[in-house]
Amino acid sequence: QWDPNFSTGRHSMVHLFEWKWVDIALECERFLGPNGFGGVQVSPPNENAIITSPFRPWWERYQPVSYHLVTRSGNESEFTDMVRRCNAAGVRIYVDAIINHMTGNSVQGAGTDGSSFDASAKSYPAVPYGPTDFNDATTCPTQSGSIEDYQDPIQVRNCQLSGLLDLNQGKDYVRQKLADYLNKLIGLGVAGFRIDASKHMWPADMKAILDKLDNLSVQHGFTANARPFVVQEVIDLGNEAITGSEYFGNGRVTEFRYGMNLGEVFRKVNNQKLSFIKNYGEGWGMYAGNTSLAFIDNHDNQRGHGAGGANILTFRVAKLYKMAQAFMLAWPYALTRVMSSYYWDQNMEGGSDKNDWIGPPNQDGNTLPVTIFPNGTCGNGWMCEHRWRQISNMVKFRNVVEGTTMTNWWDNTENQIAFSRGNKGFLAINNEDRALSATIATGLPAGQYCDVISGNKEGSSCTGKTITVSADGSVNLSISNTEEDPMVAIHADAKL
Numbered sequence: 001q002w003d004p005n006f007s008t009g010r011h012s013m014v015h016l017f018e019w020k021w022v023d024i025a026l027e028c029e030r031f032l033g034p035n036g037f038g039g040v041q042v043s044p045p046n047e048n049a050i051i052t053s054p055f056r057p058w059w060e061r062y063q064p065v066s067y068h069l070v071t072r073s074g075n076e077s078e079f080t081d082m083v084r085r086c087n088a089a090g091v092r093i094y095v096d097a098i099i100n101h102m103t104g105n106s107v108q109g110a111g112t113d114g115s116s117f118d119a120s121a122k123s124y125p126a127v128p129y130g131p132t133d134f135n136d137a138t139t140c141p142t143q144s145g146s147i148e149d150y151q152d153p154i155q156v157r158n159c160q161l162s163g164l165l166d167l168n169q170g171k172d173y174v175r176q177k178l179a180d181y182l183n184k185l186i187g188l189g190v191a192g193f194r195i196d197a198s199k200h201m202w203p204a205d206m207k208a209i210l211d212k213l214d215n216l217s218v219q220h221g222f223t224a225n226a227r228p229f230v231v232q233e234v235i236d237l238g239n240e241a242i243t244g245s246e247y248f249g250n251g252r253v254t255e256f257r258y259g260m261n262l263g264e265v266f267r268k269v270n271n272q273k274l275s276f277i278k279n280y281g282e283g284w285g286m287y288a289g290n291t292s293l294a295f296i297d298n299h300d301n302q303r304g305h306g307a308g309g310a311n312i313l314t315f316r317v318a319k320l321y322k323m324a325q326a327f328m329l330a331w332p333y334a335l336t337r338v339m340s341s342y343y344w345d346q347n348m349e350g351g352s353d354k355n356d357w358i359g360p361p362n363q364d365g366n367t368l369p370v371t372i373f374p375n376g377t378c379g380n381g382w383m384c385e386h387r388w389r390q391i392s393n394m395v396k397f398r399n400v401v402e403g404t405t406m407t408n409w410w411d412n413t414e415n416q417i418a419f420s421r422g423n424k425g426f427l428a429i430n431n432e433d434r435a436l437s438a439t440i441a442t443g444l445p446a447g448q449y450c451d452v453i454s455g456n457k458e459g460s461s462c463t464g465k466t467i468t469v470s471a472d473g474s475v476n477l478s479i480s481n482t483e484e485d486p487m488v489a490i491h492a493d494a495k496l
């Protein structure tokens with residue numbers, strides 16, 4: 001299912017990485033609902049291994065111990081309350097589902113709900129899974145039992161990803177346990193799933209699991225017969241045996257080339273220029289927009305895991321990041337997901353970050369709450385990129401321009417671009433080392449508009465720039481390259 005089941009008029013989701021359920025519930029009510037966000041991707045809610053060396057890394061949550069809903073984000077009643085309150089605020093919840101594997105192959109002990117497990121015995125009694133539920137030498141062809149060659153689809157699907165005990169989704173018992181877990185979440189009112197490590201499962205096995213899923217819960221406000229949304233995490237940069245397109249039949253697929261290429265464009269590496277993105281998306285060889293999920297960065301590649309390399313844009317390069325987010329949210333391609341991170345100190349050695357493991361802001365392993373300052377920004381180490389005015393206002397822009405096409409493309413053949421979305425919205429970006437100064441068609445009705453990058457429309461005035469569209473629909477723009485945000489965005493709902 002490719003449709004995210006958003007409530008009417010909403011068109012983007014946000015990943016609230018490592019947030020606690022109580023904070024997400026509050027955020028749905030106080031910010032996401034009122035500001036037009038469609039949904040939240042939450043961190044894995046199921047019990048995971050407790051890793052103490054390094055101390056409580058973010059990635060311990062990608063090592064399932066059971067499907068009990070107890071993690072450092074909260075327990076089952078807190079999760080249930082969050083889903084109910086977010087749905088009531090018009091905001092859907094998508095669960096990061098770890099169904100390819102269990103923990104690393106040598107850990108043992110107790111998980112975040114106290115369930116015991118022993119990976120060396122392939123034993124997870126709280127599910128229960130035992131040795132025959134995993135791939136082994138009869139199904140995985142490598143000596144080590146790990147994936148050694150990404151050009152061999154059998155290894156990629158049947159061997160261990162970084163030493164994580166690999167479930168055999170060919171078995172009906174395993175399929176049923178996984179479907180039971182996902183159905184429990186559907187019963188609590190979630191709208192769909194991000195399916196972790198989808199590349200490492202056979203598309204047909206995944207289909208068999210997805211076919212077992214219930215319709216979305218009518219009691220939680222979904223329409224009758226609505227199917228769970230699915231986005232499959234497949235890293236496909238175009239150079240491996242497995243392609244994302246094998247998974248389109250099951251749902252959407254993450255388009256990792258989107259943020260990677262856009263990072264190169266905004267950083268101007270490999271002679272890339274903004275004027276080249278006139279046909280961004282399918283025109284650049286990416287998946288069809290209706291089968292893909294677009295994002296600038298994710299929880300992996302913002303810290304050097306996964307794929308995308310050094311050119312990925314993150315909150316650390318805020319000026320470029322906001323421009324890239326604005327482009328993505330204004331551009332008519334794919335379903336869009338905004339990242340919301342926490343801060344950590346990097347420790348770069350030989351090009352890689354020795355601190356890439358650091359978990360969320362915490363005290364003795366207990367995740368700290370997201371505090372909100374009077375100006376709307378977040379404290380306690382939470383970055384809250386989704387609350388940055390330039391980003392949240394573009395989430396709203398995307399809602400306003402929905403249904404229109406891209407028109408009036410303009411560029412200076414280098415790094416200054418502008419385009420309209422029908423007669424509903426207009427965006428101009430100056431990523432040049434000099435001012436942008438030009439008269440450009442906007443497609444919008446004549447009048448005065450508030451630039452939603454530099455401010456908001458409040459009552460009958462603008463807190464930022466006021467932009468005048470003349471009788472012929474053009475604007476006389478000048479955007480200095482030294483501005484905090486060298487771009488301008490106007491739309492129908494920000495007209496004075």
Ligand code: ARE
Binds near residue numbers: 062103233240305
């Ligand atoms: C941790 C330790 C490992 C240890 C393992 C088992 O870091 O050293 O061996 O535990 O004990 C995350 C972290 C991992 C972490 C894991 C479990 O990133 O470091 O391992 O959690 O705790 C491939 C997959 C892709 C995957 C990326 C990271 O194809 O699915 O690797 N992304 C998802 C999540 C991750 C998560 C997992 C999967 C596992 O988003 O957060 O891992 O649940 C090329 C290939 C890609 C490949 C990429 C990197 O680009 O094309 O397919 O991505 O290289 O290898």
Ligand code: CA
Binds near residue numbers: 158159166200
């Ligand atoms: Ca597998």
